[in-house]
Amino acid sequence: MALAPRHLISLSDLDDGVLDEVLELSARLKRRTGRGELAGKTIGMLFFRGSLRTRASLETAVLQLGGSVVNLTAMSDFWELEEREGSVMDGRAPEHIKDAAAVLSRYVHALAIRPAPLGNSWDVDRRDERIRAWAKYATVPVMNMESSLWHPLQALADVLTLKERLGDPRGKELAITWVHSPTPASPSAVHSLLHAALRFGMRVRLAHPAGFELDGGVLSEAEDLARASGGTLRRELSLEEAVRGARVVYARSWQSLETYGNPTLTASQRSRHIGWRIDEKLLASGQDAYLMHAMPVRRNVEVTDEVLDGPRSLLYEQAANRLPTQMALLVNLLR
CATH class of the missing domain: 3.40.50.1370 (Aspartate/ornithine carbamoyltransferase)
Structure with missing residues (x-):
């Protein structure tokens, strides 16, 4: 058989x-x-x-x-x-x-x-x-x-990139941050990364504006993974709180699940948060922090050119993986 x-x-x-x-x-x-x-x-x-x-x-x-x-x-x-x-x-x-x-x-x-x-x-x-x-x-x-x-294929590349740069990722600080974009993506890449990072025992910080929470079922499973691996998950942080002291900052714009299916409400909600962007000053508040992003990335909207083209950007390496x-x-x- x-x-x-x-x-x-x-x-x-x-x-x-x-x-x-x-x-x-x-x-x-x-x-x-x-x-x-x-x-x-x-x-x-x-x-x-x-x-x-x-x-x-x-x-x-x-x-x-x-x-x-x-x-x-x-x-x-x-x-x-x-x-x-x-x-x-x-x-x-x-x-x-x-x-x-x-x-x-x-x-x-x-x-x-x-x-x-x-x-x-x-x-x-x-x-x-x-x-x-x-x-x-x-x-x-x-x-x-x-x-x-x-998005499991993206998560595999993300984890390989984390391991190459951090060695054993266990106990390392990872900030997953929402950023503004006029064309936000599905939360799929962030969902997969969140679970993968917690399986490896990372200390994950999650930052996004109100109304941009990730899927409730995914978050519940993430809490279970954190308990099993010894990792941690801190939620509902500001952008600055999440990035401060982090080793890696993973930026991504994702759709609001609260207004999903209503493009007018979604656009109005998103327009109130155009300040959610990664720039050099913010990244410098991390612990020699690297930047990751699943791409495509809107330059100078989600992340500034200075960061994207700087030595701490791992986007091309991440994509190559x-x-x-x-x-x-x-x-x-x-x-």
Whole structure:
């Protein structure tokens, strides 16, 4: 009987031992090229919304391991898919995810999916039903290339970057700070980083304006992870309180879940906090603090040029680490 495929929807799908294995292999792959570990294997990549770093880094990872890639983009390469079980398909979608996943599983050895949120209700989008439907129906591993709730591929690169700069991250101070942007991102990268940092026993400080709280379920799980690892989580801090004495400042603009689905209210709420920005004076209040950001970053809105182009910025290094961590993950999932 065939074993069920191993999926990666969030980092919780990797236990501590496997996570350590992936990070150790990532470090080795930075020092050498691939050795054909994916020779004869094909990875299918499906994008239901745009991507720059994820698409380029994951495709490069497959190619450097000797594999091949099938890239499909919604609207240009295929059509809308139905994900509801038992639905009467007399609407716009001509095909069900069940059928698409079953067929594509016969062509490729793994599927990497970047689903699009519906964008109307956080209670609905936080369930990540679309990526979970692919995992349910596929007979090959499914990798999450960023859903509404999680961005595990970014978190792997983030953790590798933290370990390279800090050594053992346990007990080190990490400030996760909201910053203003006219186009805020999903909280997925911050959710994944928060859990990853606490699994490694970091002392995390979380800063954001009122109304920009992270998902309640994610925060509850984060508290559990902190208790289990000996890490700590301090919440509801000001930007200055979070950064003061921190070793790493992770800046990110994320959507308000309080006004999710209402762009008018969201824009009004966000406009009251344009002062939430990282500049040199603020970063200098850290303990020789490094800056991290998942990108894309709006220069001189989220972070000043002086910081981004300065010696404490790890953004390019962080982005570069997407490559070896994804190579290591592919080797682990497909071995």
